[in-house]
Amino acid sequence: MLTVPRRADTPRSEDPELEDREPTRRRRTVLLVAALAALAAGVWACWSVTVDDAYITYRYSANLAHGFGPTWNPGQDPVEGFTNFTWMLWHAPWVWLGVPLPVVSKLTAAACAAVIVWVLVTEPRTRSGAVVAAGSFVLFLPTWVHVDSGLETAPFALVVLRAVVLAARLLSDRSAAVRSWEIPALLLLAGTLRPDGVLGVAPALLVLLWVRRRDRAVWLWTAAAGVVGVGYLAGRWAYYGHLLPNTFYVKVGVEAATDGRWIQLTAATLLPLLAFAVAALFRARTAAPAALVLASCTALWIIPALSAPAMDYLSRFAWHGFPLLCLAAAWALDTVELRRVAAAAAGVGVVWTAAAGFLAPDARTLVHYGDDLRRAHIAIGLALADTDLPADRRTVAVSDAGAIPYFSGWTATDYIGLNDERIAHGASPTEVLLADDPAVLVVTSSSPEPPSASWRTDLPRVLGDRELVGVAQMRPEYFQLVFAKPDVAGEVRASLDRRLAEAREVTDTRLDPGYTRWVERLFGTS
Known part of the structure; x- marks a missing residue:
């Protein structure tokens, strides 16, 4: 009969073959x-x-x-x-x-x-x-x-x-x-x-x-x-x-x-x-x-x-x-x-x-994910939560549908489609965003400049007259660009500036992905 190795708590006397080798x-x-x-x-x-x-x-x-x-x-x-x-x-x-x-x-x-x-x-x-x-x-x-x-x-x-x-x-x-x-x-x-x-x-x-x-x-x-x-x-x-x-x-x-x-x-x-x-x-x-x-x-x-x-x-x-x-x-x-x-x-x-x-x-x-997320996504979410806007104006669209919607508590459109049945089942992200018309739109970009498209979305068309109110950098080529409608831009910009400044104070502010930075942060030397 095929047998698996004996458990550690089995008496030695039952397995004399390995008695001298068992720890x-x-x-x-x-x-x-x-x-x-x-x-x-x-x-x-x-x-x-x-x-x-x-x-x-x-x-x-x-x-x-x-x-x-x-x-x-x-x-x-x-x-x-x-x-x-x-x-x-x-x-x-x-x-x-x-x-x-x-x-x-x-x-x-x-x-x-x-x-x-x-x-x-x-x-x-x-x-x-x-x-x-x-x-x-x-x-x-x-x-x-x-x-x-x-x-x-x-x-x-x-x-x-x-x-x-x-x-x-x-x-x-x-x-x-x-x-x-x-x-x-x-x-x-x-x-x-x-x-x-x-x-x-x-x-x-x-x-x-x-x-x-x-x-x-x-x-x-x-x-x-x-x-x-x-x-x-x-x-x-x-x-x-x-x-x-x-x-x-x-x-x-x-x-x-x-x-x-x-x-x-x-x-x-x-x-x-x-x-x-x-x-x-x-x-x-x-x-x-x-x-x-x-x-x-x-x-x-x-x-x-x-x-x-x-x-x-x-x-x-x-x-x-x-x-x-x-x-x-x-x-x-x-x-x-x-x-x-x-x-x-x-x-x-x-x-x-x-x-x-x-x-x-x-x-x-x-190993730097948490620190980098705190500096960008979490800071943006907390900034949106701070804004004194009526409930019907607290609407945001994101491509990174995690910390930003969670910390903001705002009604959120996930234009990748992970949390949007319309997009997941074939609807155009551009048409969905135009229909939802969120007050704030957060765009993931590889630079401080907005890309021409993001996740099959025609950004210039969707952005319309929204103003760029803040840029949060997570990694060397990973940015979150925050755009807001003119009537809420001032409020969002003020909250965002405050939260981004706070995040910079509690993170190591470095962007390089290396183990030296990790060790220095762990021991408080960065």
């Missing part, structure tokens, strides 16, 4: 503490990073908490511009309590990441396995960024990891203590955290249904999860009017990516872990669980591999399966008889993965 409980505890300390240090170092997309979810959570329902603009036709229903729902109660939603996201994701670390330390049965799994995870810079980003990335990864661990135990022992309801519940949770979440948990569910195929309770719980899932989909469809989230129609397939760029980057970044996982296929003890991991990763990665999903910064969609690969790598090293060879392989895996994280194309930009 003691004390060493395992030291490793766990060290890994959690490294994770805490990384989360602290990237604490300021909250990506703009997270504020989209926060806006829906705030509207739900205030009694308007999960919608973009209160009082208007509901639109589903988020893809993380359970994550959005989780944040709503904290709005009532007055807790900043980015703090809620970061602490929740950090707790989930800490549980992942515990799994990666305790599931392998050898020190080398635990080191490669936990070390790769906590020293990978994208781990720190994704925990702090404000999105559902870490909780989702934990859900998938838990499902795979349970299924792997069933592959080892058909009578393992796996509850009949847990994997079906995880499938439901994954699907409400992300629309494609069911793909990642589906292989684990198939293992459960095969191994426990004569267990009536398993089929009943799976059917119950299916009924709840169908009810959830039907409710969404009835409320929003579309089967899929609005963002699906805009983000997926933004550009052709069949040249394999995403696959090449992912393979290069995770090469040792992938190699270890594949090697595990050729050992009887680990073949089945390794196949399960690779099947789950393939299911998670098939959509981003064949499309170009927006906001896949620092390989976020690849990171969903990252803990799985860490664990599969550990299982592979657990079977290596020569301790020094296993230790050397673990060292190579950790060093390669850590280096790949720091050398990632967008890593230097992402």
Whole structure:
């Protein structure tokens, strides 16, 4: 029978073959503490990073908490511009309590990441396995960024990891203590955290249904999860009017990516872990669980591999399966008889993965994301909120539909279409903006001068007589240009000047994307 590596808490006497190689409980505890300390240090170092997309979810959570329902603009036709229903729902109660939603996201994701670390330390049965799994995870810079980003990335990864661990135990022992309801519940949770979440948990569910195929309770719980899932989909469809989230129609397939760029980057970044996982296929003890991991990763990665999903910064969609690969790598090293060879392989895996994280194309930009966002988008949103305008004049159009609409609280037109059904389903952004006629229009540009077009929008036609009232620079070639109608231009300009000046005082004012700037800011020397 195929077996997965023994858990750390299994008595030594039950596995005499590896008795002399298994780390003691004390060493395992030291490793766990060290890994959690490294994770805490990384989360602290990237604490300021909250990506703009997270504020989209926060806006829906705030509207739900205030009694308007999960919608973009209160009082208007509901639109589903988020893809993380359970994550959005989780944040709503904290709005009532007055807790900043980015703090809620970061602490929740950090707790989930800490549980992942515990799994990666305790599931392998050898020190080398635990080191490669936990070390790769906590020293990978994208781990720190994704925990702090404000999105559902870490909780989702934990859900998938838990499902795979349970299924792997069933592959080892058909009578393992796996509850009949847990994997079906995880499938439901994954699907409400992300629309494609069911793909990642589906292989684990198939293992459960095969191994426990004569267990009536398993089929009943799976059917119950299916009924709840169908009810959830039907409710969404009835409320929003579309089967899929609005963002699906805009983000997926933004550009052709069949040249394999995403696959090449992912393979290069995770090469040792992938190699270890594949090697595990050729050992009887680990073949089945390794196949399960690779099947789950393939299911998670098939959509981003064949499309170009927006906001896949620092390989976020690849990171969903990252803990799985860490664990599969550990299982592979657990079977290596020569301790020094296993230790050397673990060292190579950790060093390669850590280096790949720091050398990632967008890593230097992402570590400054929060500071740069504060200087531009957040400052603009707060400035709009400060203006003393009547409710019917508090209307804004944006291409970056995150922090600006969230902090302003204004009625917002997202002319990319992520939060606008008209544009997502084919309407011309130019015609939509002309129809909405917002008082303020914020344009993303690569220079202080407005581009001739933006996201299929005829800007000169849309801008009309609006005045340029402020320019916020986020990065060397990333500007937000704020245009306002003449009757509100003075008010908006005054608020914007004040908030931009405040932002410059609390940020490091530098624009270069480099690690030196990051370190200097962390230690207050910039």
